[in-house]
Structures are given as structure tokens and as C-alpha cells.
Amino acid sequence: MKYLLIEDNPELAHAVMTRMKIDGHIIDHADKIEDAIAFSETGEYDLILLDIMLPDGDGRDFLRRHRAGKRDTPVIVLTARSQVSDRISMLDLGADDYVTKPFDHAELQARCRAVLRRNAGAAQTVMQMGDVAFDPVAGLLTVQGREVTLRNKELRLLEILMNAPGQIFPKQKLVDRLFSYDDDVSENAIEVYVARLRKHLGGSQVSITTHRGLGYRLDHG
Template identity: 45%
Template sequence: MHFLIVEDTRDVAEAIERRLEKAGHVSDRAETLEDAWHFASMSRHDLIILDINLPDGSGIAFLRRLRGDGNRVPVLVLTARLAVNDKIDALDLGADDYMVKPFDLGELEARIRAIVRRRSGEADRTLSAGRLVFDMAARSVTIDGVVCELTRREQTLLEIFLTNRGRVLDKEDLLVRLFGHDGEKNPNAVELYVGRLRRKIEGSGLEIRTLRGLGYQAVVAGADV
């Protein structure tokens, strides 16, 4: 998945990025509101981790503008502020969760998974479609209870499709979500990974359709889109 980390304390941002990278995710890092708007305007993110105290303004202002523009990307506010009113303001403006520094990286990951599950309509730590089950915490995939061996990049791609089931995702968007803005530039890499993933989950009930000129769409076989 593709995250945006808005945090001006470099060692904190780097620690979060490393933790997410181990789980197969890619991240953009912004130390200012200006940088955050730059990344937010360039591509769609799966989740934003947002600090409140930034060198050029407040993360609350960023969140207010984001929601005012109709952007519903999940936002986890991460800040040293302890005041209850700060938490209330963030949640009222549309933040999905709120954590106070110092924090545990394991808890941060768990809260991210919880936000993704809520947005996907899932009740527990798994994402499922047809006979396929993806355990987000264990980073394991099974089909009818049998382990399906996927590479880290294939797992990331599957997670993107499961959390955006029914939506059309264009190739350029998937390229950024898989590799980040500074990663792979060849759109054919997306075709390669989609092809590999299709072969490995064949018969699971989850179909990845190619919509010519539009992109890809994941649907459950036999279900109405």
C-alpha cells in the first residue's frame, strides 16, 4: 500500500517508514505542509499519517482543507499534544484515529490495519474475497485454508485490490502504490505483477479484470459489481 508520512522529526519519520517497508508498503515523506500538499496532489494514498505541529503550520489545517476538498483518504493523526480538545478537533474534522507521542511502532501498525479494515467493511484482522483470506497482521494468504505463497510485492498488490474491490485502478496509480514516486517507472512492471498474482490466486474466487484503456478491477466471481 502507499502511505504519506507527514512528520518533521526525521528519525520518527524514518522509523515509521522502515516499519511499513518491512510489511511491503511504500511511503512518501513530507516534513512540511507544503511538501504534504505536493505529494497529496501528485497521487492517491491509501492512508496519511499526520503530525499536528509542523514548521509551516498545523496539521489540523491540512486535515480541514483535505476534507473540505472532498478527499476521504484515511488519516491517522500522530502528535505530542495531549489536550482532549486537540483530539476532538481532529476527529470532528474527519481523522480516523489519533495517537500521542511517544508511541509503539507495533501499535501504530495495528491501528493502521484497523483503519484499513473499517474502510473495507471487514470486522477482524483479515481481508477476504471468495475463498481467499489475507491475514494483514501475519502477512499470510490462504485459499480454502491452504497457504498461497506470494512475494512481498505480490502481497502488497493483493492488499490494494482487496481494499479497493470493485473500483477501477489505473496502471499509473498502481505503479506508484507499489513502488513509490522514486521507484520503478515502467508501467509494464504492473502488468508483470498482476499476471503473476492472477496465476497464484486462480480458482480463489477473486478475479482481477483488465479494463482496456482504464486499468484493473478486482471482483468476486459471480458477484455484481
């Protein structure tokens, strides 16, 4: 998954980013609203973690703008405010959930998973296509009954494709989803990961089709 973290506390931001990366996620970081808007309007994210008190304004202003722009990326608010009225106001503005500071990373991860499941409209994490089963939370791929070990980027690429079977993903869009702005990578990296996934899926009912000049699509059958 690719997250956007909007947090001005450098120690907390570093701690969250470190743990998220260990868990296999890609994460961009903005420490003020101006940068957060630039990230959110030019990149694609699966989830946004939003602090409220920022040096150039209130995080709720970002949330209002985000929802007014018809963007449905789920948002979890990171807040030190414990009043029920404050939490209700953030939910009313369009937040999907909130975590009260200080928080345990395990709780944050659990809330992230719950919000992403709700956003996908699924109560279960396992994706099934023919003789292929994939659990992105557990990082487990099963092909024709055998378990396959995936590297992190392979796992995240398969997750993107399986969330939208039949949709063509341009290489640049996949680069944006798999890497942060700080990563210096080319579209050739996508070709490498696609080739690896094809080997893992070989002989199954699921395949990755190349559409020349357009991108890649996951097909069943």
C-alpha cells in the same frame, strides 16, 4: 498499503519509514505542509500520518483543507499534546485517531490497522471471494484450501484488487498505489506482478481480467 507521512523531525520520520517498509508498506514523506498538500492532491493513499507542529504551519490547517476537499483518506495525528481538549479538537476537525508522542511502533501499527478496518467498514481482516481467502494483515493467501506465499508487491496488489472487485484499475493508478515517488519504475512492473498473481490464483473461482487500454479487474466466477 500506501501511506503518506507528514513529519518534520528527521529521526522520527526515518524510524517510522524504516519500520513501515519492513512491514511491507509503501510510504511517501513530506516534512512541511506545502509538500504534504502536493502529495495528497496528486497521489492516492490508504492512510495519512500527520504531525501537528510543522515548519510552515499547523498540521490542523492541512487537516481542514483535506476534509474540505471531500477527501476521505483516513488521518492519524501524531501529537506531543496530551491535553484532552487538544485531542478532541483534532478529532472534531476530521482526524480518525491520534497517537501521542513518544509512541511505540507496535501501537502505531495497531492503530493504523484499526483505522483502516473501520474505514473499510469491516470488523474482520479476512477477505473472501469464492474459494479464495486473503488476510492482508497476516499476509496470508489461501486458494482452494492451500496456503500461498506472496511477495510484498504481490500481496499489496491483491489487496488493492480485492478491496474493489469488479473495478478496473489502470496500470498507472496501480503504479501510484504500489510505489513511492522515489521509486523509478514503469507500468511494465505491474504486468509482471499481475502475471504472478494469475499463477497463484490459477484454477480458482477468482481471476484477473485484462481490459485492453483500460487496465485490470478482479472477477469472481
